[in-house]
Amino acid sequence: MIMNNKSMNSNLLEIRNLGIDFNTDEGLMRAVDGIDLNIRPGEVMGLVGESGSGKSITAKSIMQLLPGNAIIAPQSELRIRHDSQDIDILKLRGRDLRKVRGGLVSMIFQEPMASFAPAIRISDQIVETMQIHLGYSRDKARRVGIELFERVGIVDPARRFDQYVFELSGGMRQRAMIAMALSTKPKLLIADEPTTALDVTIQAQVLDLMRELREEMGMAMLFITHDLGVISKIADNVTVMRQGNIVEAGNADQVLFQPQHHYTQRLLAALPNLDNLPEAPKEKPQPLLSINNLSISYPLGGSSHKQEMFKAVKNISLDLPEGQIIGLVGESGSGKTSLGKALLGAAPISEGSVKYHNTKKKVHFGANKRLKRKRLSKTAQMVFQDPHSSLNPRMTIRDIIAEPLEAMKLTSSREETDRRIIEVAKRCHIEVAHLRRFPHAFSGGQRQRISIARALVCKPKFIVADESVAALDVSIQAEILALLKELRTELGLTILFISHDLSVIANLCDWVCVMKDGSMVEQGTVRQIFLKPQQPYTQTLIASIPLLESPQAQLEPFPEYTAPKAQRQGPFIMKDNQEQTIGRKRA
Numbered sequence: 126m127i128m129n130n131k132s133m134n135s136n137l138l139e140i141r142n143l144g145i146d147f148n149t150d151e152g153l154m155r156a157v158d159g160i161d162l163n164i165r166p167g168e169v170m171g172l173v174g175e176s177g178s179g180k181s182i183t184a185k186s187i188m189q190l191l192p193g194n195a196i197i198a199p200q201s202e203l204r205i206r207h208d209s210q211d212i213d214i215l216k217l218r219g220r221d222l223r224k225v226r227g228g229l230v231s232m233i234f235q236e237p238m239a240s241f242a243p244a245i246r247i248s249d250q251i252v253e254t255m256q257i258h259l260g261y262s263r264d265k266a267r268r269v270g271i272e273l274f275e276r277v278g279i280v281d282p283a284r285r286f287d288q289y290v291f292e293l294s295g296g297m298r299q300r301a302m303i304a305m306a307l308s309t310k311p312k313l314l315i316a317d318e319p320t321t322a323l324d325v326t327i328q329a330q331v332l333d334l335m336r337e338l339r340e341e342m343g344m345a346m347l348f349i350t351h352d353l354g355v356i357s358k359i360a361d362n363v364t365v366m367r368q369g370n371i372v373e374a375g376n377a378d379q380v381l382f383q384p385q386h387h388y389t390q391r392l393l394a395a396l397p398n399l400d401n402l403p404e405a406p407k408e409k410p411q412p413l414l415s416i417n418n419l420s421i422s423y424p425l426g427g428s429s430h431k432q433e434m435f436k437a438v439k440n441i442s443l444d445l446p447e448g449q450i451i452g453l454v455g456e457s458g459s460g461k462t463s464l465g466k467a468l469l470g471a472a473p474i475s476e477g478s479v480k481y482h483n484t485k486k487k488v489h490f491g492a493n494k495r496l497k498r499k500r501l502s503k504t505a506q507m508v509f510q511d512p513h514s515s516l517n518p519r520m521t522i523r524d525i526i527a528e529p530l531e532a533m534k535l536t537s538s539r540e541e542t543d544r545r546i547i548e549v550a551k552r553c554h555i556e557v558a559h560l561r562r563f564p565h566a567f568s569g570g571q572r573q574r575i576s577i578a579r580a581l582v583c584k585p586k587f588i589v590a591d592e593s594v595a596a597l598d599v600s601i602q603a604e605i606l607a608l609l610k611e612l613r614t615e616l617g618l619t620i621l622f623i624s625h626d627l628s629v630i631a632n633l634c635d636w637v638c639v640m641k642d643g644s645m646v647e648q649g650t651v652r653q654i655f656l657k658p659q660q661p662y663t664q665t666l667i668a669s670i671p672l673l674e675s676p677q678a679q680l681e682p683f684p685e686y687t688a689p690k691a692q693r694q695g696p697f698i699m700k701d702n703q704e705q706t707i708g709r710k711r712a
Contacts, residue, residue, distance in 0.1 A: 137345050138164040138187070138205050138313060144198030145182055145191070145369075153196070156182045158369035164313065167339060169346045171360030171377065173353060173392065175598040176570070178366040180349045181235070184315045187214060187347075188226050205229065207312065228258040231311035235318040237302035241290040248286045251305050258309040266308075273304040276334050278327045296323050296457035303331060310342055317349045321595060324456040324625040325669040332359055332671075351598040353396055354628070354671035357381055365389050381673060395603040396673055399631050405650040406635060412444035412482055413587055413619040414468065419477035419491075421463050421643075437463040439643040440476070445587075447483065450613055450620045452634035452651075454627060454666065459640040461623045465589040468621065469505050470496045481505070484586070499533055506580035510592035512572035516564040522575055523560040526550065529583045545582055552615070553578040553608065570601030577608065581616070591623045606633050627670050631655050639663050 145157040157179040164170045172180050185191050187203060203214040207229055217225060234240045241250060248270060255266035267286075274282035277300040290298055303319055316335070320328040336359065338344055348360060356363060356377065363380040365373040365388065373386040384390045421438040438460040445451055453461050466472035468479055470490060478491025484504050490496035506529070509515040516525055526546050529535075536542040547557055553574045564572055573593060580588055590609070594602045606629065612618055624630055630637060630651075637654040639647040639662070647660045658664045 135165055136163045136206065137166045137168075138162075138347075139202070140183070140187075141202035141204075142198070143183065143186065143201045143203065145179075145186060145201075146196045146198070147192075148194045148196060156195075156369055157186075159198070159200075160366075160369075160371050162364060162371070164345050164347060166312070166345055167343045168362065169339065169348055169360045171356040171363040172347060172349045172366065173351065173356060173363060174366035175351070175392075175600055177368070179369040180366055181317055183366075184232065184317055184347060184349055187313075187315060188230060188232055189214065189217065189222060190226075190232075205313065223257075227254060228309055229311060230313045230315065231306040231309055232315040233303050233306040233317060233319040235321065237298035238290060240302055241298075241305075243290055246287055246289060247293075247301055247305075251286075251308055254305060255308050270304065270308060273308055274301070277301075277304050278330045279304075294457050296327065299323055300327065300331070303334075307334075307338060311344060313345045313347065315347045315349070318351070319348075320350070320355060321352070325627060325666055325671070326456060328355070328671065329669045335359065351602075352671065353381060353393060353599065354673045357673050358671050365392070392599055393673070395600040396628075399628065399655060399670070399672065402631060402652050402655055403635065405652065406446075406449065410446035410449055413447040414479060414481045415444050416468070417442050417478050417480070417491075419464070419467065419479065420475050421460070421467055421472055422475040423473075434475075436475075437643055438467070441645050442477075443638065443645065443648065445619060445621065446636065447586075447619055448613065448617050449635040450609070450622055450633055452630035452637040453621055453623045453640065454625065454630055454637065455640035456625070456666075458642070460643040461640055462591055464640070465507070465591055465621055465623050468587075469507055469589055470498055470501050471507075481587070502529070502533055502585075503535070503583055504585055505587040505589070506583065506585045508573075508576050508580050508588060508590040508593045510595055512576045513564070515576060516572060518564055521561055521563060522555070522567075525564070525575060526560075526579050526582050529579060533583060535583055549578045549582045552612070553581070570597055570604060573597065573601075573605055574608070577605075577612075581612065584616075585618075587619045587621070589621045589623065592625070593622075594629060595624065595626065602629070609633065627655075627666060628672065639666070 140160065140162040142159050142161065143157055144159045146153045146155055160183065172183070174180050182191070186197065191197070197215065201215065205212050205214055205225065212225065214225065241247060248267065251270045252263055252266040255261045255269065256263065261269065271282050271286050274286050279285050279297055279300050285293065285297065290301070293301060299319070300323070306314060320331055323331060332355065335346065339346065348356070350356060360377045362375065363377050364371055365380065365386065367388050373380055373384065373389045380389060381393070384393060419438060419441045420436060422434040422436050425433040425435050441464065453465065455461050463472050467474055474492045476492050478489065478494060481488035481504055486500055488501055488504055523546055526549065527542050530542050530545060536545060546560065550557055550560060555574055555578060564575070567575065594605050597605060609620060610633065613620060622630065622634055634651055637649060637651055638645055639654065639660070641662050647654065647658065647663045654663060655667060658667055
């Protein structure tokens with residue numbers, strides 16, 4: 126292992142003058158521009174900034190996980206201290222590198238699906254990691270792994286531990302990734318957006334777990350996130366990056382509550398908050414669609430003669446008001462996405478029905494009614510959570526947006542198609558000159574605008590947006606939310622906005638429905654749900670929101686949550702006697 130004679134004093138990690146370029150068809154692109162960063166043992170360093178600021182590239186350089194076209198500037202220094210010795214990370218190779226990567230330093234990646242081998246059970250991957258780095262026996266490694274699964278909030282941890290990654294939901298995959306990263310008891314844990322895909326209650330549990338392990342093991346963390354509310358909960362110090370440079374750094378209270386740089390101030394201004402919640406609409410809106418006694422069941426699999434079924438959605442009846450944004454919240458597995466898909470005919474309805482009103486042709490389908498997909502596609506569309514995977518990388522943006530028009534034969538000529546595309550592109554603030562480009566040329570926020578444009582091009586009345594801003598930076602998120610509000614007003618759209626981020630729901634929606642274990646446990650206006658929640662489960666969700674606050678501040682907790690008895694909810698519209706919320710080119 127290569128040591129360095131320079132003394133690091135009390136620092137665990139030192140980054141000096143780190144410069145990283147990428148060799149592209151357009152020349153060298155500077156991603157990280159000569160930054161300095163220190164992390165002490167046991168310290169949690171928050172690293173924040175928008176996409177393209179260089180956060181993840183900096184973190185991956187510590188693990189030597191940069192892509193092949195990355196070029197680290199020769200003056201760069203990356204050193205970590207272990208057993209009173211300073212290790213020069215950039216000179217490590219082979220076995221010496223493996224001792225640091227995954228052992229001394231571990232990383233929670235933003236996309237867990239790409240971090241696990243899909244053809245190997247999760248248990249085998251985690252057990253092998255602990256055997257290599259900690260010398261555990263297989264039995265001990267398995268026992269510790271299952272305990273970690275339980276600690277990160279995975280239900281039925283022993284069964285889940287032996288599954289493949291594709292058998293887990295997105296939230297569960299992220300929890301499994303966190304458990305794997307923590308399994309080797311690293312001295313430095315790099316957490317790259319580790320809680321972005323998690324529900325607020327699980328997020329709170331994971332943050333508590335990380336704090337516990339930090340105290341137990343003296344573990345330091347480099348915590349990368351665009352959620353400044355999360356940073357305020359966990360970080361001792363905060364570093365703000367923009368376009369490959371550090372623009373501000375200091376202790377958490379100083380940076381978050383007395384920011385000096387205008388960019389930090391802009392990030393903070395873009396944060397959703399729970400102040401000034403919107404008033405309920407004064408006029409009682411008519412329903413665009415009605416859901417009647419809807420249930421959705423999926424087969425559990427297995428070899429028994431009688432097929433067991435899992436009931437994902439249980440006997441839901443409600444009306445969705447026309448021209449409103451309805452928030453649908455709840456933890457992973459609550460049935461939110463299944464319900465959203467069922468409204469688009471993309472999930473099987475085992476009981477009940479869905480009826481669309483105010484459409485030229487009748488749209489009414491359910492367990493015993495045949496769905497005419499083409500007719501429904503003109504009325505309802507979906508905006509997916511991950512625009513990267515939902516956009517065909519081999520198609521231009523023009524062709525991606527045109528696809529629904531051509532599939533449903535809604536235009537009679539290429540000229541008419543292009544007119545519709547240009548119209549919707551301008552409405553979604555997409556430059557017409559960019560329509561010839563491919564998806565990889567755009568940022569996450571730009572790709573989400575393209576997804577919205579594709580959904581709008583056939584002029585639907587109803588859109589389901591499933592976690593459509595979950596992975597976006599706060600400033601880009603604010604732009605997309607403003608766009609959705611603008612489109613709702615201009616086009617009279619009804620939007621079902623599915624999210625686990627309650628602060629976003631509070632700032633965007635007119636109405637809120639809360640789901641738990643497939644049932645609707647509470648519903649009402651934004652002010653009703655956020656200021657006077659009636660159900661203990663809703664109270665727990667709201668108490669778990671990571672609002673931006675001083676680490677010294679204490680919230681008065683809601684009572685401990687206990688699962689309410691399953692109950693059928695009435696229509697969503699209230700009765701009259703009830704109250705109606707980029708890298709830069711190198712010079």
